[in-house]
Amino acid sequence: MTRLRLLIAYEGGGFKGWQSQAGGGTVQDHLEAAFATLCGKRVVVHGAGRTDSGVHALGQCAHVDVEREMDWITALNGNLPRAIRVLRCTRARADFHARFSAKGKIYTYRIWNGPILSPFELGRAWHLAGPLNIELMRSAARALEGTHDFQAFAANRGKPEKNTTRTIASVSLHKKGPLITLRFQGNGFLYKMVRLMTGALVKTAQGRAPVDSIATYLAGSAGKCSFAAPADGLYLSRVLY
Amino acid sequence: MTRLRLLIAYEGGGFKGWQSQAGGGTVQDHLEAAFATLCGKRVVVHGAGRTDSGVHALGQCAHVDVEREMDWITALNGNLPRAIRVLRCTRARADFHARFSAKGKIYTYRIWNGPILSPFELGRAWHLAGPLNIELMRSAARALEGTHDFQAFAANRGKPEKNTTRTIASVSLHKKGPLITLRFQGNGFLYKMVRLMTGALVKTAQGRAPVDSIATYLAGSAGKCSFAAPADGLYLSRVLY
Numbered sequence: 001m002t003r004l005r006l007l008i009a010y011e012g013g014g015f016k017g018w019q020s021q022a023g024g025g026t027v028q029d030h031l032e033a034a035f036a037t038l039c040g041k042r043v044v045v046h047g048a049g050r051t052d053s054g055v056h057a058l059g060q061c062a063h064v065d066v067e068r069e070m071d072w073i074t075a076l077n078g079n080l081p082r083a084i085r086v087l088r089c090t091r092a093r094a095d096f097h098a099r100f101s102a103k104g105k106i107y108t109y110r111i112w113n114g115p116i117l118s119p120f121e122l123g124r125a126w127h128l129a130g131p132l133n134i135e136l137m138r139s140a141a142r143a144l145e146g147t148h149d150f151q152a153f154a155a156n157r158g159k160p161e162k163n164t165t166r167t168i169a170s171v172s173l174h175k176k177g178p179l180i181t182l183r184f185q186g187n188g189f190l191y192k193m194v195r196l197m198t199g200a201l202v203k204t205a206q207g208r209a210p211v212d213s214i215a216t217y218l219a220g221s222a223g224k225c226s227f228a229a230p231a232d233g234l235y236l237s238r239v240l241y
Numbered sequence: 242m243t244r245l246r247l248l249i250a251y252e253g254g255g256f257k258g259w260q261s262q263a264g265g266g267t268v269q270d271h272l273e274a275a276f277a278t279l280c281g282k283r284v285v286v287h288g289a290g291r292t293d294s295g296v297h298a299l300g301q302c303a304h305v306d307v308e309r310e311m312d313w314i315t316a317l318n319g320n321l322p323r324a325i326r327v328l329r330c331t332r333a334r335a336d337f338h339a340r341f342s343a344k345g346k347i348y349t350y351r352i353w354n355g356p357i358l359s360p361f362e363l364g365r366a367w368h369l370a371g372p373l374n375i376e377l378m379r380s381a382a383r384a385l386e387g388t389h390d391f392q393a394f395a396a397n398r399g400k401p402e403k404n405t406t407r408t409i410a411s412v413s414l415h416k417k418g419p420l421i422t423l424r425f426q427g428n429g430f431l432y433k434m435v436r437l438m439t440g441a442l443v444k445t446a447q448g449r450a451p452v453d454s455i456a457t458y459l460a461g462s463a464g465k466c467s468f469a470a471p472a473d474g475l476y477l478s479r480v481l482y
Binding site: 122 | 318358359
């Protein structure tokens, strides 16, 4: 038995998210179908993180146990939709686990801030036509950094998380022309946390919420955030081990 | 009557090229349908250049004559598929003609030269996995510059062009990571000329043709080029007036 570690990129627009589901059509389903074809039996693909429908990945990570040897990258890519690509495949230690060994993740969120969304950004960025105050957004982003209880920035998915404390090492903002890129690095993220944090940052940048609204949410005195940025602009950039 | 000049971008993947055709589904068809809705009658949209099925535009230009006044950009974009965007709309002189007033055009061609095509480049670049000699390609590109009879770099489209002499002001090559961008500026381009020139440049870069094959084609002593680069990587970047 060999444990393989995969680095995977996908354009999420055509998939129902990462996690396998009854109707199929998820990235995990496509990967497991490719392994089943190549191995002649069911192989479970363990991903580092679930991404929602429409969310993209530049560097999703996964592990699988296989009994055969082959040129896995070529074989897998030959059996996958072209919008999913295995970029790297290496032999991992037997105790490596894509999800549990991860020390952190980097997500990026792309916002197109201009009157007209480029046709080449369709489904790949959040289009916000109105003015955004970048300096306010940057200040608000800094308030997210550090170790906090992020309960206000978590959506419900079945049973609630027991521990909602996470450490966000950094939130950076880069602007180039109409494109604003937010980069979130943290030891872990709750369900929809990046989209809810982005939504809160955008509200401050639009002047619809004060900069200190972030601190109020983190202090647990403002209930739950409900304004989530759309899936289109979200990318799982990297999993840190 | 007011003549409008439009600057248009489109992701060509979902369209059957620029030029109106019986079955519809072209960029011109979509624009004319939007004008018909807004004007209550048929309006002809004159484009600067026809682009083939799957070819993209960052800056296609067109003119139309209208009798009404309105916020045309907003009205048109509200009636167009999101993969076609009117970026600018200005009042033009009565003698302005998108095609006949054009002094030149800039096309870009994107090549992804790496083992695995990024899922985000699907339909937007030509994937060439094998090695390319960039310096050979640059030398071959220089041979295309100047005023030449480009008959060898023209595909047939109905009746042949009477005059196949064109002036290519520059062909530049830019490489960043796996992405190679060719930029062709000229006073005019024959049918499929950019794709045939790109095909010939790639053949030299692959070592499948000598650098002086370009000169041989231009001298008319090598017949017609037949190796055309695919539509995916081609962009009409700008029309010069």
